[in-house]
Amino acid sequence: MPRYVALLRAVNVGGTGKLPMTELKAMCIDAGFADVLTYIASGNVVFSSKLAAAKVKAALEKRLQAYAGKPVGVVVRSADEIAAVLQANPFPNEPPNTTVAIFLDEPPARNALKDVKGQQDEQMRLGKREIYVAYGSSGMGRSKLKIPAAVQGTARNINTIAKLA
Numbered sequence: 001m002p003r004y005v006a007l008l009r010a011v012n013v014g015g016t017g018k019l020p021m022t023e024l025k026a027m028c029i030d031a032g033f034a035d036v037l038t039y040i041a042s043g044n045v046v047f048s049s050k051l052a053a054a055k056v057k058a059a060l061e062k063r064l065q066a067y068a069g070k071p072v073g074v075v076v077r078s079a080d081e082i083a084a085v086l087q088a089n090p091f092p093n094e095p096p097n098t099t100v101a102i103f104l105d106e107p108p109a110r111n112a113l114k115d116v117k118g119q120q121d122e123q124m125r126l127g128k129r130e131i132y133v134a135y136g137s138s139g140m141g142r143s144k145l146k147i148p149a150a151v152q153g154t155a156r157n158i159n160t161i162a163k164l165a
Contacts, residue, residue, distance in 0.1 A: 001034065001048045001049065001050055002048065002049060002050070002078060002079075003035075003046065003047070003048050003078065003079035004033075004046070004047055004048070004049060004053065004056055004076055004077065004078055004079065005044070005045070005046050005076070005077050005078075005079065005082045005164050006028075006044075006045045006046075006047070006056070006057075006060055006074055006075070006076050007043060007044060007074070007075045007076075007077075007103055007154050007156060008043025008045075008064070008072055008073065008074055008154065009043070009072065009073030009074070009075070009152075009153070009154040010072075010073070010154075019043065019064075019067070019068070019072075020041075021038040021041055021045075023067065024038055024043065024045055025037075025038050025045065027060065027063040027064065027067065028045055028047050028060070030063065031049075031056075031059040031060060031063060032049065032051075032059075033047035033048065033049045033056070034047060034048040034049070035047060035048045039160070039163055039164060040160065042160075043154075044156070044160065044164060046079075046164060053076045053077075053078065054076075056076050057074050057075075057076045060074050060076075061073075061074050073152065073154060075103040075104070075105060075153070075154055077103070079165070082161060082164050082165045083165045084128075085103075085127065085130055085161055085165075086158070086161050086162055086165045088127055088128070088130075088132075089101070089132060089158055090125040090132050091123060091125075091132060091134035094123070096157060096158035096159045096162070097157050097158070097159050098134070098135040098139055098140055098157065099132070099133070099135070099157060099158045100132070100133050100135075100140075100155040100156060100157050100158070101127065101130040101131070101132050101155065101156060101158070101161060102130060102131040102132075102133065102147070102150040102154070102155045103129065103130055103153055103154050103155070103156065104129050104130060104131065104149075104150065104152065104153045105129070105152070106129060107128060107129050108126050108127075108129075108130075108131055108149050108150075109149065112126060112131065112147075112149035112150075113126065113131070113147070113149070115148045115149070116145065116146065116147050116148075117144075117145075117146040117148075118143070118144030118145050118146050119145055120136060120138055120143065120144065120145070121136025121137060121138060122134065122135050122136050122143060122145050123136070124147070130153075131147060131149065131150050131153065133145070133147075133155075
């Protein structure tokens with residue numbers, strides 16, 4: 001049975017989208033997913049399912065909307081895809097806690113970084129369905145970086161991706 005990772009967008013970050021991980025786990029079990037594990041409170045869940053990734057995404061989004069009363073973005077990757085994202089990190093010498101992959105549903109356009117605003121010392125690279133960002137010395141908290149192509153994505157730092165993998 002395939003193993004998946006679901007990454008929820010804007011959950012338990014900065015006081016928005018409160019969702020206890022026990023509730024998320026219960027939703028996954030209710031959807032028929034097996035071997036469900038959550039990782040930290042920012043909307044990361046690992047599980048097994050016989051369903052295809054698109055059906056997993058739809059089942060989880062339906063339950064999350066019923067719970068939250070509004071759409072909650074979900075990105076789904078297979079376990080192998082998560083491992084590949086980690087391996088493809090174009091910034092292996094940058095600190096893993098300030099280097100992120102922004103997960104997208106679709107591959108980014110080749111010119112996805114053209115309209116970036118507020119770039120200081122951040123480095124960016126496109127992945128298969130990700131945008132990698134290594135935040136420079138100013139760090140994520142002080143960064144003014146805006147990536148329009150990533151607005152519907154959800155970011156995880158390399159440390160989190162490694163744990164999920």
